[in-house]
Amino acid sequence: MKKFFEEFKVFITRGNVIDMAVGVTVGSAFTAIVTAVSTNIIKPFINWIISIIIGADTLSQCFTFLGPKPADLTDPNLDLTLYNYIDWGAFVNAIINFLVIAFVLFCVVKAINTFNEKQKEMFDKIKGNSVSFEDRKAMKSQGIKMKDKEAVKAYFEAKAKAEEEAKAAEEEAARLEREANPTVEDLLKDIRELLKK
Numbered sequence: 188m189k190k191f192f193e194e195f196k197v198f199i200t201r202g203n204v205i206d207m208a209v210g211v212t213v214g215s216a217f218t219a220i221v222t223a224v225s226t227n228i229i230k231p232f233i234n235w236i237i238s239i240i241i242g243a244d245t246l247s248q249c250f251t252f253l254g255p256k257p258a259d260l261t262d263p264n265l266d267l268t269l270y271n272y273i274d275w276g277a278f279v280n281a282i283i284n285f286l287v288i289a290f291v292l293f294c295v296v297k298a299i300n301t302f303n304e305k306q307k308e309m310f311d312k313i314k315g316n317s318v319s320f321e322d323r324k325a326m327k328s329q330g331i332k333m334k335d336k337e338a339v340k341a342y343f344e345a346k347a348k349a350e351e352e353a354k355a356a357e358e359e360a361a362r363l364e365r366e367a368n369p370t371v372e373d374l375l376k377d378i379r380e381l382l383k384k
Contacts, residue, residue, distance in 0.1 A: 221287050229283055251275065322346075 253271045318326075318333070322342075331338045365373065 221284060221291065225284050225287050
């Protein structure tokens with residue numbers, strides 16, 4: 188039983204579960220915000236436009252009956268479940284909610300991506316400007332101080348030149364080694380060249 192509770196503790200404290208719980212909580216709060224924006228700001232404006240265009244007072248009164256129509260649509264005791272109709276108001280409300288959620292999520296994701304890009308640029312800049320421990324030790328042994336920017340620049344230029352020379356020497360040694368000990372592929376290429384002549 189103790190092992191069971193230990194496993195449960197490990198499961199519940201894992202990052203994914205905590206992240207999911209935070210996501211669900213924030214999502215619930217976000218849904219309340221979207222509903223408030225949609226209900227209290229956007230829908231009154233749309234209701235006003237609808238009242239000007241078609242005469243209905245709200246989106247909730249925008250429906251098309253597919254059969255017998257009730258005599259009085261303004262009756263508060265009207266039971267619409269008895270009628271066959273298309274609820275255009277609910278459809279428009281769903282579209283509005285979707286657009287509001289999509290726009291807000293776009294803004295949030297864009298802000299996060301911009302932050303991540305700036306952070307990456309900053310780390311790349313710091314990494315590009317940082318000097319490794321080995322380089323500091325080598326510069327210190329040569330009497331170069333970090334404050335002397337020209338000496339530091341000259342050190343790195345000399346280091347880059349030495350690395351290029353070492354790479355070129357390594358490539359030349361590999362080429363000479365290959366010429367001294369040709370592979371079957373090299374021999375076949377030589378034979379082909381001879382046959383072409």
